[in-house]
Amino acid sequence: MAATDHAYMRDAPAQLLPAPVASTGVLGWVRANLLSSPVNFALTVICIAAIVWVVPALLRFFIFDAVWSGADREACLPSAQRPEPGACWAFVRVWGSYFVYGFYPVSERWRVDLFFALLAFGIAWLAWLGAPRRDLGAIYFFIVLPILSYILLSGVPMIGLPDVPTSLWGGILVTIVVATVGIVASLPLGILLALGRRSAMPAVRLASITFIEFVRGVPLITVLFMASVMLPLFVPDPFAPDKLVRALIGVALFASAYMAEVVRGGLLSIPRGQYEAAQALGLSYWRMMILVILPQALRVTLPNIVNTFIGLFKDTTLVFIVGIFDFLRTIEAARGDPHWATPVTSVTGYAFAAVFYFVCCYGMSRYSRNVEARLARAQRR
Amino acid sequence: MSKMLQFSIRSKQQWTNIALQAALVVVVGGLIYAAAVNAANNLAKAGIASGFRFWDNTAGFDISQTLIPYSSSTSTFGRAFWVGLLNTLLVASLGIVLATALGFTIGIARLSRNWLVSHLAGGYVELVRNVPLLLQILFWYNAVLKSLPDLRGSIAIPGGAFLNNRGLFLPQPLFGANFGYIAGVFAFGIVATLALRIWGRRRQERTGEPPRTLYYAFGLIILLPLAVFFGAGAPLSFSFPEVARFNIRGGTEILPEFAALLVALTIYTAAFIAEVVRAGILAVAPGQTEAAQALGMRSGSTLRLVVVPQAMRVIVPPLTSQYLNLTKNSSLAVAIGYPDLVQVFAGSVLNITGQAVEVIAVTMAVYLFLSLVTSLLMNLYGRRVAIAER
Numbered sequence: 001m002a003a004t005d006h007a008y009m010r011d012a013p014a015q016l017l018p019a020p021v022a023s024t025g026v027l028g029w030v031r032a033n034l035l036s037s038p039v040n041f042a043l044t045v046i047c048i049a050a051i052v053w054v055v056p057a058l059l060r061f062f063i064f065d066a067v068w069s070g071a072d073r074e075a076c077l078p079s080a081q082r083p084e085p086g087a088c089w090a091f092v093r094v095w096g097s098y099f100v101y102g103f104y105p106v107s108e109r110w111r112v113d114l115f116f117a118l119l120a121f122g123i124a125w126l127a128w129l130g131a132p133r134r135d136l137g138a139i140y141f142f143i144v145l146p147i148l149s150y151i152l153l154s155g156v157p158m159i160g161l162p163d164v165p166t167s168l169w170g171g172i173l174v175t176i177v178v179a180t181v182g183i184v185a186s187l188p189l190g191i192l193l194a195l196g197r198r199s200a201m202p203a204v205r206l207a208s209i210t211f212i213e214f215v216r217g218v219p220l221i222t223v224l225f226m227a228s229v230m231l232p233l234f235v236p237d238p239f240a241p242d243k244l245v246r247a248l249i250g251v252a253l254f255a256s257a258y259m260a261e262v263v264r265g266g267l268l269s270i271p272r273g274q275y276e277a278a279q280a281l282g283l284s285y286w287r288m289m290i291l292v293i294l295p296q297a298l299r300v301t302l303p304n305i306v307n308t309f310i311g312l313f314k315d316t317t318l319v320f321i322v323g324i325f326d327f328l329r330t331i332e333a334a335r336g337d338p339h340w341a342t343p344v345t346s347v348t349g350y351a352f353a354a355v356f357y358f359v360c361c362y363g364m365s366r367y368s369r370n371v372e373a374r375l376a377r378a379q380r381r
Numbered sequence: 382m383s384k385m386l387q388f389s390i391r392s393k394q395q396w397t398n399i400a401l402q403a404a405l406v407v408v409v410g411g412l413i414y415a416a417a418v419n420a421a422n423n424l425a426k427a428g429i430a431s432g433f434r435f436w437d438n439t440a441g442f443d444i445s446q447t448l449i450p451y452s453s454s455t456s457t458f459g460r461a462f463w464v465g466l467l468n469t470l471l472v473a474s475l476g477i478v479l480a481t482a483l484g485f486t487i488g489i490a491r492l493s494r495n496w497l498v499s500h501l502a503g504g505y506v507e508l509v510r511n512v513p514l515l516l517q518i519l520f521w522y523n524a525v526l527k528s529l530p531d532l533r534g535s536i537a538i539p540g541g542a543f544l545n546n547r548g549l550f551l552p553q554p555l556f557g558a559n560f561g562y563i564a565g566v567f568a569f570g571i572v573a574t575l576a577l578r579i580w581g582r583r584r585q586e587r588t589g590e591p592p593r594t595l596y597y598a599f600g601l602i603i604l605l606p607l608a609v610f611f612g613a614g615a616p617l618s619f620s621f622p623e624v625a626r627f628n629i630r631g632g633t634e635i636l637p638e639f640a641a642l643l644v645a646l647t648i649y650t651a652a653f654i655a656e657v658v659r660a661g662i663l664a665v666a667p668g669q670t671e672a673a674q675a676l677g678m679r680s681g682s683t684l685r686l687v688v689v690p691q692a693m694r695v696i697v698p699p700l701t702s703q704y705l706n707l708t709k710n711s712s713l714a715v716a717i718g719y720p721d722l723v724q725v726f727a728g729s730v731l732n733i734t735g736q737a738v739e740v741i742a743v744t745m746a747v748y749l750f751l752s753l754v755t756s757l758l759m760n761l762y763g764r765r766v767a768i769a770e771r
Contacts, residue, residue: 034495036494053385203403217753218749229737233416357516361510
């Protein structure tokens, strides 16, 4: 077909034009995301003003004007060269080993370090979903590690490890011990309680429901009070457990009730057909649960389990209130040291504690989000 | 034959189950019995009484914040219990109101199309959720409120208030003789507005005319009481706090313990509420918004009439459990000495009487009661808003 003889008709397609500058690139992004309407514009201005107001002040306080070294409070007090001293990191450096070990004897601290290393190894084995022999990892984490840790930390004089009473333990060591015991005890207990709650036996069901709802209905503080005040009453005098063990029992019971509900959520998500198929194969109740149902249920609910661990990790700070020297309590104790009494000591101590807890909890929550994304991908197929 | 086999297998299974349950009952019962016997022995050895006779004994200790009259020399332990419970309820209810307001704001901000706003809100949520509440309470109390200037350097706040490391001192309203009428008129305004609203909604369903309750509400709840207030000769005066040599005279005081606890609870819970709100709004299918827009609804009406009612169905159950968490978390007051139920009752009363079993049981029962009532209400709500399936 020849070219048309109408002047207003094209005989070739028009050249493609690039998108307007104002809607692409950085400018387009800014317009779409920050300045799309008068309200949006006002919000952007307010946010920028807030950032300009807060961020430099924070940086100045925690980094540029901070005191990084010194032997006592003199370094962190306002002086001629430093009229407004920032955070007193020197205080954290001097008290650092106390924050990690408490009063654990200096000569025995390698045992704590070894415990941290063994624990890190176990966590890595279980958390890395592609690790080899994760079943062995579970045995290591839930059976071998607790025994080893007990021997290491508490000491067995027979094999040359002197006893270290728990009253000397402190700081991050205690926080990690409480959290780990909570995790190691709450998962199996929680699974048992969840199964009990869905059991066909009325007495088992009733007992599980009562326990779970009771514990979830009261604050952890009261459970800890109960463990620390009432537990010694309930056992004959010679068997009265020591203070740390009492708190550990309280935390473990508390965490297992929450874990039970999380596991129950996972169990509910398994289709009925899976149970029926397992029964049709002639599997007994426990074989069905261990081989068919639980592996699927736990995988689905892994992100929620990790979220429960995050809550548990934050809740370990509450043992502070029943007089146990966890990390937060060591910060409180050091904060009151008259050698370091300055206007910025408290803020520095709390900031250090906040960074520690934030790094641990945020790390766990990133992990749980990764697992969630991975599960979602697997679901899509 | 096969029937018999089936019968025998089932009954064997049943017998095992019954035996298992009997074993469970025996073990649990035995543990409870052993614990009770041991407790009785240990208590008798320590010479501690049992039972609730202590309830009517004179308490003999002071409480720094009392909503009902209380004196250490004449009031009983039972009275102290109520003082503590009311303080818990006070901080929890204020915390719930403030955390809801802040949480909804942050949750909506996280969904903003403005990149800065959504990321600032996200940063807030991540930062606050990942730091233990106890640390936050201690921070607000010890690092912020306790490091305020002392009495001499009290910060004067415009309006006659003072702020120092002993607390916030506000003007105290003194109600005149006729003030009761004004409160009555105010209450009447609220009731009348509610009635008007119901009537307006019925009329809308009948005629399609949208109700204009807002103007009437303003008149009834604000203008009318104001008019009566001035008509009655303004029966309200204030006692202003004054900085004296050793203390602050007059006015009313907000304890730093209370303020720190309230601020920390609000900020912490708001981060969780923000996540609940965000999830709730995201749970409403985008088709709903698009359908509303296709019908020609404005964005405000879309949000109010289409998105929010559906989002609330998802939001309310987890929101309630956040409220419960806040109430239970208020027990952390004990760390900074705010006289809540745990601090007063499971702290002071327990230490004085030594009756751990009774005191802890009562404390737990209170929280348990609150939890059970809340979950009961929640189930009722859930039944009401459940989607009517065809």
